[in-house]
Structures are given as C-alpha cells and as structure tokens.
Amino acid sequence: MIRFAQVDIGSNTAVPCALCATQAETPVFRPSEEISADVDSACRGWRSPPGPNVLFAGAEPFLHPHLPVLISGARSAGAQRIGVRTDGRALAQGDNARGSISAGVRLYEFVFLGGDAVAHDRLTAAPGSFQLALSGLGALRVAAERLGSEIALRGRVPVCVHNVRELPEVCAVLAREQCATIQLDLAPGLDVHSALPWLIAGAETGMVNGSWVAISGIEPSLLGSHALHATDPISLDGEVS
Amino acid sequence: MAVRPPLTVCLVDMSWPGYQSLGLGYVRAYAQEDRRLKGRVGFTTLALSSTDDPWWVAYQVLELQPDVVGFAVTCWNARAVYDTCGIIARARCEATIVLGGPEVGPIAEDILRDFDCVDIVVRGEGEETFSDVLDAILRERPIWKVEGVSARRESRVVSADDRAPIAHLDSLPSPYLTGVLTPHQGSAYIESYRGCPHSCGYCYEGKGVARVRSFGMERVAAEVEHLVTVHGLTQFSFIDPVFNLTSGRLEEIIAIVEPYALRGVRLHTIEVDIERIDHASADLLRRAGVVSVETGPQTIGTSALAACKRAFDPERFSAGVQACVSQGIRVECDLIVGLPGDTTEDFLAGLDFALKQDPGTIQFSTLHVLPGTDLWERAREYGLVFNPAPPHEIIATRDMSFGDLRRAEILGTALTRHYRARIASEGGTSA
Numbered sequence: 001m002i003r004f005a006q007v008d009i010g011s012n013t014a015v016p017c018a019l020c021a022t023q024a025e026t027p028v029f030r031p032s033e034e035i036s037a038d039v040d041s042a043c044r045g046w047r048s049p050p051g052p053n054v055l056f057a058g059a060e061p062f063l064h065p066h067l068p069v070l071i072s073g074a075r076s077a078g079a080q081r082i083g084v085r086t087d088g089r090a091l092a093q094g095d096n097a098r099g100s101i102s103a104g105v106r107l108y109e110f111v112f113l114g115g116d117a118v119a120h121d122r123l124t125a126a127p128g129s130f131q132l133a134l135s136g137l138g139a140l141r142v143a144a145e146r147l148g149s150e151i152a153l154r155g156r157v158p159v160c161v162h163n164v165r166e167l168p169e170v171c172a173v174l175a176r177e178q179c180a181t182i183q184l185d186l187a188p189g190l191d192v193h194s195a196l197p198w199l200i201a202g203a204e205t206g207m208v209n210g211s212w213v214a215i216s217g218i219e220p221s222l223l224g225s226h227a228l229h230a231t232d233p234i235s236l237d238g239e240v241s
Numbered sequence: 242m243a244v245r246p247p248l249t250v251c252l253v254d255m256s257w258p259g260y261q262s263l264g265l266g267y268v269r270a271y272a273q274e275d276r277r278l279k280g281r282v283g284f285t286t287l288a289l290s291s292t293d294d295p296w297w298v299a300y301q302v303l304e305l306q307p308d309v310v311g312f313a314v315t316c317w318n319a320r321a322v323y324d325t326c327g328i329i330a331r332a333r334c335e336a337t338i339v340l341g342g343p344e345v346g347p348i349a350e351d352i353l354r355d356f357d358c359v360d361i362v363v364r365g366e367g368e369e370t371f372s373d374v375l376d377a378i379l380r381e382r383p384i385w386k387v388e389g390v391s392a393r394r395e396s397r398v399v400s401a402d403d404r405a406p407i408a409h410l411d412s413l414p415s416p417y418l419t420g421v422l423t424p425h426q427g428s429a430y431i432e433s434y435r436g437c438p439h440s441c442g443y444c445y446e447g448k449g450v451a452r453v454r455s456f457g458m459e460r461v462a463a464e465v466e467h468l469v470t471v472h473g474l475t476q477f478s479f480i481d482p483v484f485n486l487t488s489g490r491l492e493e494i495i496a497i498v499e500p501y502a503l504r505g506v507r508l509h510t511i512e513v514d515i516e517r518i519d520h521a522s523a524d525l526l527r528r529a530g531v532v533s534v535e536t537g538p539q540t541i542g543t544s545a546l547a548a549c550k551r552a553f554d555p556e557r558f559s560a561g562v563q564a565c566v567s568q569g570i571r572v573e574c575d576l577i578v579g580l581p582g583d584t585t586e587d588f589l590a591g592l593d594f595a596l597k598q599d600p601g602t603i604q605f606s607t608l609h610v611l612p613g614t615d616l617w618e619r620a621r622e623y624g625l626v627f628n629p630a631p632p633h634e635i636i637a638t639r640d641m642s643f644g645d646l647r648r649a650e651i652l653g654t655a656l657t658r659h660y661r662a663r664i665a666s667e668g669g670t671s672a
C-alpha cells in the first residue's frame with residue numbers, strides 16, 4: 001500500500017470530538033526548522049517505492065504560520081506526495097485551495113465527525129464547520145481541475161461513542177464528495193462489538209457510492225466477510241515528531 | 242441529382258468515445274478496392290460512439306436508406322449495437338444487417354438465434370468475407386455459402402466453412418492511404434502485424450489466428466509518413482499485441498519512426514512484453530519517441546497465471562519497468578480482478594507488487610469472460626460465474642465471492658487514485 005511518513009507539525013490533533021475531550025486545547029506548533037528536519041530525514045531514508053510521501057498532521061496545518069515553507073521544503077526534499085490532515089475549513093477561504101495544490105499538496109485528508117451540519121458542528125463544537133468543510137472539498141475539486149493537477153481526497157472519521165451511529169451518513173457524505181478512501185479510526189476503549197454493525201454499515205455505504213472504507217483499530221477477523229475493509233490503501237509510518 | 246448505386250452500404254462505427262474502428266476502416270478500404278464491387282456499391286461510414294442513444298443511431302442510419310448496414314461489435318458496444326439493429330430491422334426490414342468483430346464471430350450462430358434482427362455474422366477477419374457478402378448480394382447468390390459467414394438458410398441458422406486467415410497482409414489496402422480513415426481526435430492507430438504468439442486465457446487475440454502475420458515495413462513506413470506529413474499528426478500508436486515481439490522487428494520499426502521522433506512525434510500506450518525489455522531496448526523505444534507503454538502483470542498469483550497460461554518472472558518484470566522509467570517512459574501496469582485461481586490475498590499481493598514497481602500508472606480492470614477465449618470455453622471447469630450478456634463481467638469465482646470481487650474493485654480503484662495523485666504525475670513520468 002502507499003506509505004506516508006506522518007510528520008506532526010504540532011499537537012492537539014485536528015478536530016477531536018468535543019464531547020470526548022476533557023478540555024479544549026489550543027494548538028501548539030513545532031518550529032518550522034524541526035519539522036523540516038523531520039521531513040528531510042523521512043525523505044532521505046526512503047527506501048521502498050512509491051515515495052517519498054509525507055503527511056502533515058498533528059494540528060491544523062492551515063493554522064501553521066509557515067505552511068508554504070514546509071510544503072516547499074518537502075518538495076525540495078524530494079517528496080512525491082505531500083498530504084495534509086485538516087478540518088477543511090480553511091480550504092473554503094481565500095486562495096487556500098488553489099494555493100496549496102499549486103504548492104504541491106496532493107493528498108487532502110478531511111477529518112469528519114458527523115454526517116450533517118447539526119451532528120458535525122455539535123461534535124466539533126465549531127458552528128458552521130460542516131458547511132465550510134464541504135465548501136473546502138468543492139473548492140479543491142474546482143482548483144484541481146483548473147490546474148490540471150491530480151489530487152486525492154480522503155475522509156478520516158475518528159469513531160467514538162458519540163458518532164458511531166452516524167457512520168453511514170458520514171460515509172455517504174464523504175463518498176458523495178468524491179473521497180477515494182474513508183478511514184474509520186476507532187477510538188481506544190470503544191466497545192467494538194456494539195460498534196460493529198455501524199462500522200459495516202458505514203463500509204457498505206461508502207462502497208456502493210464508490211469510496212473505499214478502511215477500518216482501523218479493530219481485529220480484521222471480527223469483520224468476518226468484510227475483513228478486506230481492514231486494508232487501507234494509505235499506510236502511515238509512526239509519527240515523526 | 243447523384244445516381245444511387247445498385248447497393249448502398251452504411252458502416253456504423255460505434256466505438257468507445259474517443260476511438261474509431263480500425264477494423265471497419267480495413268473492411269471498407271478492401272471492399273472499395275474490390276474490382277467486383279467497383280461502381281456498384283456506395284459506402285458511407287457513420288462515426289458515432291457506443292454511448293450514443295440507439296434510437297438516434299438508428300435514425301441516422303435510416304435517413305441514408307442503406308441496403309446493407311454493418312457493425313463491428315466488441316463487448317463494449319454490443320448492447321448498443323443489438324438495440325440499434327432491433328430498431329433498424331423493424332423500421333426498414335429490407336436492410337441487410339451484418340455484424341462482425343470479436344464479440345460476435347466466435348458465437349455467430351447464437352447471435353443469429355438470439356437476435357432475429359441480425360441477418361449475417363462474419364466470423365474471423367472481415368475484409369475478404371464482407372466483400373464476398375456484398376458480391377453475393379449483388380449477384381443474388383446465397384449468402385450462407387460465403388466462407389466465414391453464418392447466416393440463415395430459410396429459417397435455419399447455418400455456418401459456411403471457416404475462411405483461412407489472410408496470408409499476405411500487404412494485399413489489404415491501407416485504410417489511411419486510401420483515405421477511408423483519417424486521424425481521430427489528433428491520434429491514430431497503426432497495425433504492423435496480426436495474431437499473437439501468446440495464448441492468455443482471457444484474450445481472444447492469440448486464440449483464433451495464432452500465427453503471427455506481418456505487414457511489410459514499406460507499408461508501415463508509408464502509413465507513418467502519411468499520418469505525419471499529410472495529417473500533421475504529432476502522436477499515434479501501434480495496436481500490435483506485443484510491440485517488442487522480436488528485437489529484429491523492433492529495430493526495423495524504430496528505424497522507420499526515429500526520424501519523426503526527432504521532429505517531436507510521440508508514440509503512446511504501446512503494448513509491450515516488459516520482461517523482454519532491457520536497457521538497450523528501452524533506449525530504442527525512447528529513440529522511437531515512445532512516451533508510455535502498457536503491460537501486465539495482470540496477476541501474480543501462481544494458480545491464475547497457470548490457468549491463464551501466462552509466464553511471470555518478477556525480477557525480469559521489475560528490470561523491464563526500471564529500464565523504461567530510466568528512459569523517461571511511463572509504464573502502465575495492468576491488473577485484472579477475478580481471474581480463476583486468484584484469491585483476495587493474491588489480489589492484494591498483485592497490488593503491492595505493482596506499487597513497488599512505481600511504474601507511473603496502475604490500471605485495474607474486472608475480468609470479462611469474452612467469447613472465443615479459453616476462459617469462455619472452460620468457465621465451468623474453472624468455476625467462473627459471469628454475465629452471459631456483454632460485456633460479460635465476472636460475477637463470482639470459486640475463490641472470490643461476488644462481494645469479494647466488488648470490494649477488490651473499489652479498493653483497487655481507490656488505490657490507483659491515491660497513486661496517481663503525486664507531484665511528478667503532471668510531468669509525465671514518476672521518476
């Protein structure tokens with residue numbers, strides 16, 4: 001599968017479930033030099049094709065004051081695929097969609113918690129975030145088409161007790177928005193057995209709408225005939241930070 | 242007012258959008274040059290597509306009031322062709338409808354039994370047979386006696402003897418040099434030989450006419466020159482099953498194409514046996530202006546390889562890909578989902594292998610169990626369940642259920658989308 005080195009640009013992972021979080025955290029960013037050094041070392045040590053590939057995660061990348069520098073640094077280091085994990089709101093604004101594609105970002109991993117504005121905004125505690133994320137996805141598709149660049153969209157759904165029943169809706173939305181893959185990432189401590197029917201319903205909803213749904217954080221055999229859904233076309237190396 | 246010839250023929254090209262039928266071009270070029278038919282038969286080709294509404298295709302055909310309507314049928318356009326034929330036959334029952342092509346030739350009698358709107362099916366190569374059919378119509382002789390034809394004798398479906406393969410391909414007029422075909426959407430396909438020395442189970446290419454027959458190099462050179470100088474083409478392709486069939490032949494073709502490559506003409510999506518490509522032959526391909534090649538492995542599962550009679554040497558394959566990539570030639574690795582013997586694990590291993598090659602493009606397709614192939618004939622033995630209607634997609638195999646296959650397709654498609662999304666892809670190669 002396609003391996004990405006995950007490079008954390010800060011802490012406070014983008015869009016945690018507000019209902020799970022014990023307290024709101026403000027993002028803390030790492031210095032650009034440190035991040036670039038991690039990117040360099042990941043690219044230099046890349047042995048097995050295809051790659052090198054780097055995913056910026058750990059905090060909302062579009063809030064990092066030096067994101068353009070980080071992206072151009074990754075390009076110079078030889079990265080073939082540069083990805084960002086984002087809540088997507090910034091991509092609806094200004095020139096961010098076109099600018100980031102022009103800079104070299106090719107993988108956009110959107111973190112979604114709910115399948116509609118009410119659920120998503122409640123779980124992110126950010127009113128309007130669902131609509132902005134959808135606008136961001138749309139802006140990316142338009143920009144990619146205009147630029148003639150091939151980008152990949154991907155949904156990431158941290159699954160917890162608060163959104164597990166939302167999974168079919170979330171997968172339907174992400175598939176409709178042309179995400180190639182949707183990753184359902186189970187929170188530690190979630191009761192897998194009671195979550196299972198929702199995970200499979202989410203996987204099937206994504207699939208019949210043309211998106212692959214990968215389920216992580218679960219023993220594949222528990223998925224029975226759906227065990228292939230434990231396979232994710234994107235594999236992340238341990239966080240480099 | 243123009244005088245209507247005794248017989249009018251409408252050839253309907255319902256190729257996949259963006260393509261044109263080389264086969265229909267050959268058939269028309271041959272018939273036009275046939276002395277028996279000169280001045281007696283008028284030809285029109287309608288350049289349409291497999292996605293056009295059969296009602297509108299029929300409308301355009303019927304406006305011409307042809308006596309004979311011909312279609313080249315593949316698994317991709319068959320449904321649209323049958324629908325169109327049904328409408329034409331009912332609206333103008335005196336028109337003779339003739340089908341040919343790989344989808345119908347091997348199951349000619351079934352087609353005639355299933356579709357009463359179809360009058361004649363041409364089996365195998367169409368040039369000589371179609372001309373003989375037209376001659377028989379003009380002379381009011383029985384069509385069912387024409388070699389290579391299946392037709393109705395009164396109400397009974399009968400097949401005449403098979404026709405021998407055309408011995409000297411240079412006897413076939415060139416569809417380009419005769420002006421029957423012109424480049425389509427800025428590109429064109431040249432055929433430099435027919436037949437295939439291999440016999441992959443899912444392919445009809447090596448099954449019917451296994452012996453390889455070549456066009457002369459003068460003919461190939463004339464077609465290339467015509468396309469580039471008369472039509473100003475800057476890119477074209479060869480549809481040869483294996484472009485690098487022998488190193489001697491490869492060198493001869495390179496000698497023809499290289500001068501044009503130096504002027505910027507490029508060759509796209511050439512099918513190659515990648516395991517036969519070393520640095521020297523990759524260099525030859527580059528000199529010929531080849532920018533992309535298409536190859537297998539289709540599968541790396543040992544059972545499926547055996548069932549499909551395909552050889553696979555992972556080291557030679559990798560060496561071939563690397564040789565091409567190092568010359569800036571993009572490689573398209575093809576994989577087929579649903580081959581007999583392949584399990585989900587084999588499918589994943591194939592994906593992984595293709596990714597490790599970093600070829601530039603990875604392409605998935607679902608197995609189509611095509612008439613005239615070994616898999617079609619041995620489907621029961623291999624436990625292949627497939628749609629009997631075209632395009633004959635695989636439904637289930639002994640090793641992969643319907644659900645397994647559909648999941649594999651979606652996973653494979655997702656992976657190729659992620660693979661394509663890379664910085665270098667806009668530049669052409671992934672290197």
Ligand code: SF4
Binds near residue numbers: 437438439445
């Ligand atoms: S798949 Fe290619 S190599 Fe195999 S028989 Fe067909 S044309 Fe020949």
